[in-house]
Amino acid sequence: MTAVTDRQKLQYIAARAADARVNVELETEGMTLNIGPQHPATHGTLRIVARLDGEQVIAAEPVAGYMHRGYEKLAEVRTYAQITTLVNRIDWLGSFANEVPFILAAERLMEVEAPPRATWIRTILFEMSRIANIILFLGDMGVQLGAITPVFFAFRDREYVLDQIERVTGGRFHPNFDRIGGLKDDLPKGWLADTAQVMEKVRTFCDEIEDLLMGSEVFQQRTRGIGIIPPDVALQYGLSGANARASGIDWDLRRDGCVGLAYPEVDWKVWTHPDGDSFARFWVRLQEVREATRIIDQLVEGVPSGPIMAKVPRIIKVPAGEAWVSTENPLGEMGYYVVSQGDLTPFRLKIRSASFNNISITPWLLRGVYVPDIVTILASLYFILGDIDR
């Protein structure tokens, strides 16, 4: 691991030395490049101020906050049902996963537990939102490198997953389906059988993407050894999710800190990759989609029968107290810290979303890379702007 970083450092020093030699004859001066806030390569309104020397980045700084919506403050004047609607819109590609930790935190304060059937359906929908989210990453990574085809395949096959989510929840992007104590409604007839078929399609998509992108020499040239994050740096910057696992950190909250979801009942594996470069991040996410289809297949087989709602009062007043629950969301660790004073609304809600921490590493990571690699590195870090700015 360290050998690669040393090589990266040496390359950088050598490049600077070569530049210095040229500078004797050719006077070059730095230039500031604003990438964003409106730029197709930044997936939203993330602005990156890069200080360039020729084609090389000397310093880069992400400027977030162009889409800040103030959810933490809004939540203080909204009831728990209304907050579930709001938090749907944090990571809009995997919306159902945003509701789960919030509801679990509120359930912990109210000391209710969802019945097993609700827990299993929650886990299925949680994994489906992970697939819907990461499928788009797998296609989008190709677009950032100049390959247009993968993203069309991704949109096509994500639609099957979103259709399944819509059939249960009524919303493709904003399910608003989780309730304190269970779920809003039960599954419609025939849904479980169709889900197993959709998972088959998702696995075909994974094979296609592997043939289309991962095997491609161009793709490997652009991603292997680019944007390397060593595990110690990843830990210092608080990376989580697939970004951390691609650096060889064997940490997954589904396995290591699972609360209120059905993961311990299933046989599955956490994928890690020791390299920590853009390619490793892509590879880990691809394996995670495959693993998620395996998890769903097993869950679909054995959904227990029973009620989907525990006994909760009609008007929800959460007793005074504090609770922190975090889950492994598609983008990484997402957690809610709910402080309640016994009112209809939480007194304070702290949202820890994964993307904010994941992009905080960009000043370290982009130092010394070339301009075309900025885009691929940002794409491989995979952030959702709503998740950064909240």
Next chain:
Amino acid sequence: MPDKPSFPKPQLPGVLKGLGVTLRTAKETMFPDGLLRPPAPSRGAATVQYPHEKEEPAPRARGVITLVEDNCTACMLCARECPDWCIYIEAHKTLAPPRREGGKPRQVNALDRFDIDYSLCMYCGICVEVCPFEALFWSPEYEYSEPRIADLLHDKERLGEWFETVPDFETLEAGSEVKVKKVPR
């Protein structure tokens, strides 16, 4: 140490393999019946030609909220629970004929105004859920965009028209203990 993925040396260059995937998909899209049959991209494609062909939305899809005016008692629960207060209700008290022969006339609330501003609506469905009198329903209808934003304010007559499009609630998966409600028609 986690296991590192091993890549066997590819038989043919990866770029060509990728092109093969693209070509195969193109073939399946253009010639879903095989190469010797005439091309039929309208069947092979994953998309539909929207204004001419329409996809059926899921019965539970949250398309538009519809109002059954007779069931509404103007209790204002929906207006209060709405996250962005886009429901406007006005009502007056009136006397309705007695339910039984010889009874006293009942005092009921008659709706003067029930508007939903769809330019503000977040489609969360809280109003439909909190309604205790089964006056609000979801319909999967989606074609009501307007050139003027003010026209997205639907009054109670327009909301009532959507009621014809409300589908019956689906039967549920095996093992469920939830009672399937009926749409009052």
